[in-house]
Amino acid sequence: MSRGFYGLLVLNLLHVIGLLALLFIFYGTTNAVTALIIIFVFGYIGLQYTQKVKGNNKPVKLSEKVVISDYTMDRIWKWLNVGLFVAIAIVVIYYEISHPEFTWFQAFSVWCIVFFIILGVIFAAMFLADRVAIEESPIYHSPWLLPVYKYDS
Secondary structure (H helix, E strand, O other): OOHHHHHHHHHHHHHHHHHHHHHHHHHHHHHHHHHHHHHHHHHHHHHHHHHHHHOOOOOEEOOOOOEEOHHHHHHHHHHHHHHHHHHHHHHHHHHHHHOOOOOHHHHHHHHHHHHHHHHHHHHHHHHHHHHHOOOOOOEEEOOOOOOEEEOOO
């Protein structure tokens, strides 16, 4: 790494700090934190997509001796996704209950909407993952809608 790289890295970090300061100044704390959470979730989805789809689900090599297999990495992603879902559900419930302008019915309705949106994203991701790996795991459809069989080697 050259000195120019480190100089650009410092300038990049100053740029990010300045943008975060402007975000909190102009949007307020609640909206800025919401925007940061949304940016984090999209970054997390992009990281997982890059590792699983673009990286062909290869083992992750941390060092010469430490390699995380694709099976272990899938399990890690699964538990991280479950943890992220539980965290989002708890934050939404807390936000809805702590604000007096929401009734219990509205809070439950918003939580259900968030729950179904997350489930929809999970189902779409599973469908796309099955379609991407169709050469290794073909999908057989019956003449009717169900059953659908997926070959698992």
